[in-house]
Amino acid sequence: MESSGVESAPEGVSGGEGGAEGVVRVAVAPSSLSPSRASDFMRCPLLYRFRVIDRLPEKPSEAATRGTLVHAVLERLFDAPAAERTAPAAKSLVPGQWDRLRESRPEVAELFEGDPEGERLARWLGEAERLVERWFSLEDPTRLEPAERELFVETELDSGLRLRGIIDRVDVAPTGEVRIVDYKTGKAPRPEYAEDALFQMKFYALVVWRLKRVVPRRLQLVYLGSGDVLTYDPVPADLERVERKLLALWAAIREATESGVWRPRPTKLCGWCDHQAVCPEFGGTPPPYPLAVRAAESGARGAGRMGPV
């Protein structure tokens, strides 16, 4: 699967602890929306519940971890003066960034357990280096001076819905025009799926528009896996459409949260889902629903008792 780098975890929830095994996870109702979690809900409402409400742990994957590593390298490269942002310099950052990633997220080391000679790790690091190198055929960092890197953004719409996320890079031209850039370590989607890929970028564009009162001039997805660049120049009507879509999505999420009804939606992406063991589509039983359900629909099912999925 493609990876888009750093996740804004814990997304969509207010408070609580989660993630690593052995840590107490406190279930709370979702209070904000990020592109990743919005995509989760559209893909499978039950997956959204497992991730946002139950906060079930997930194993790190080689692809996602490589994505995080490559993003870190591309971000750090801009610390160097423009003339020194070369492909060899970028590749030389890979081992150090891998060390930092293992320090901040020790669980990623389990990816290479049972690899005593380090062959799998060496191959994996080599793939990360190739992705970093390919970036230089798509963009020229010696000619870029990003205004922001790994920018956390958050805004509240008039409706009260909070949107949040992390933008890989923001470029601002001398004319003030804004370009939002996102790196993907996977391959570019087929044209019929380009709209799905742009959803995340339009989400960010809406947040920037609401925060800065400027519609970004260009949205740019850089696919390091296939060496493609997908761009889109949004207009206000695009972003208003995205806002309406997000409001409808949020209404559906709130309805599911309050009723406790989270339907599984099986697709071929289930093969990538960590939660098959607790998914009814695969013969599993979800954990007891940890939030109170609406009184009118709860009947004998009080808060803390098992709700439907």
Ligand code: SF4
């Ligand atoms: S296995 Fe498929 S249907 Fe079940 S929760 Fe995961 S994505 Fe949804």
